[in-house]
Amino acid sequence: MNKTFKIYALVFIIIMVILALLEVNKKEVTDWRKNFDVEEKSPFGLFVFNHESKDLFNGKLKKVDVSAYEFYNQNKNKPAHNILVIESEIDMESWKKIMDQVSKGSDAMIIVSQLPQTVSDSIGYYDSQISFEEQNYLKLTDKKYQGDFIHLDKFPSGRGFSYVRPGVEILGKTAEKNNKDQANFIKAKFGKGTFYVHCEPLFLTNYYLLKKGNVKYFQDVFSYLQDRDTLWFVESNTKESRFFMRFILSNPALKYAWWVFLGGLVLFIFFNAKRKQRVVPIIEPLKNTSAEFVKSIGNLYLQEGDFHDMMAKKAQYFLNKIRLDLLIDTQNLDEDFAKKLHLKTGKPLEMIIEAITLIKKGQNPYSNVMKEDLVRMNKLLDEIIKI
Numbered sequence: 001m002n003k004t005f006k007i008y009a010l011v012f013i014i015i016m017v018i019l020a021l022l023e024v025n026k027k028e029v030t031d032w033r034k035n036f037d038v039e040e041k042s043p044f045g046l047f048v049f050n051h052e053s054k055d056l057f058n059g060k061l062k063k064v065d066v067s068a069y070e071f072y073n074q075n076k077n078k079p080a081h082n083i084l085v086i087e088s089e090i091d092m093e094s095w096k097k098i099m100d101q102v103s104k105g106s107d108a109m110i111i112v113s114q115l116p117q118t119v120s121d122s123i124g125y126y127d128s129q130i131s132f133e134e135q136n137y138l139k140l141t142d143k144k145y146q147g148d149f150i151h152l153d154k155f156p157s158g159r160g161f162s163y164v165r166p167g168v169e170i171l172g173k174t175a176e177k178n179n180k181d182q183a184n185f186i187k188a189k190f191g192k193g194t195f196y197v198h199c200e201p202l203f204l205t206n207y208y209l210l211k212k213g214n215v216k217y218f219q220d221v222f223s224y225l226q227d228r229d230t231l232w233f234v235e236s237n238t239k240e241s242r243f244f245m246r247f248i249l250s251n252p253a254l255k256y257a258w259w260v261f262l263g264g265l266v267l268f269i270f271f272n273a274k275r276k277q278r279v280v281p282i283i284e285p286l287k288n289t290s291a292e293f294v295k296s297i298g299n300l301y302l303q304e305g306d307f308h309d310m311m312a313k314k315a316q317y318f319l320n321k322i323r324l325d326l327l328i329d330t331q332n333l334d335e336d337f338a339k340k341l342h343l344k345t346g347k348p349l350e351m352i353i354e355a356i357t358l359i360k361k362g363q364n365p366y367s368n369v370m371k372e373d374l375v376r377m378n379k380l381l382d383e384i385i386k387i
Contacts, residue, residue: 130160
């Protein structure tokens, strides 16, 4: 182990110890962000509502993680049903699809702090900031629900309806000590269906649902919906939960382990970026033994004196090269073949005819071949085309 590596290891250990001490002494911090995430257990997540919603809707609730526009394009003849939207960012085309479904007889429960003005105008109200108090109460106007209310003591949005069109029924209000009650929950007929709009979605979050006595108000709000199939559009609330690192990053211990791992990996790559050149062994190049092999074969044929076989092989190699390089058919070694070879090679026709005669002699197993024939054919074929 060299000195440099020991220094790097010591620096890494010191960093790990510092991070461990910081983690041990770190105080747990509550995340009070209003995320409205269906899988989030922080105070303003919808984890509790998500798990209690099956019983609330008698098992008839279905979560839809695609846009309303896409869903209704794929389900064009869906019968009348309930629609639920909770603090989601919905595009205008999807709102048009929702309004179209309501006009045909469906009911929509919209629990959002603010809607696009085009949509709110169509339903029949204007929303605005009606309160800046740090606490207020949500209550219902129906006499049978007079005892059911929620005390919002943590970051109420203060949203309400500054104007409600005649014919729109007010179902709930925001009450404050020093101000008069302001509408925050309405019922508006829309074609054959109904819009229920509540502008304070905080009452559905974990913090308020887990407080004693608040569940009754929560149940009262949804009691206005008919007992039938309900579609909950949660597209914008599920994008984050699909992130493959979400579980690790949501757990403090795993998150620190992940960042430490990445930091160590970066340090390792940084300190090992310099290329370490190893000693390259000297490798002797392979010897070309082709020439020796050819000489050995040639000497063998000369010693045996088989000139006929050598002529036949030389003729075979020559004709094969003619076929491959000059693209001339060598099946018939006739006058037509001789003319084509003459035109493509530019060699005298007499030379080519003599070479053809010797080739035929070498191919004839019964012909008498002399050494002079082999030498002459070899010379002619090399002059016509280099083999």
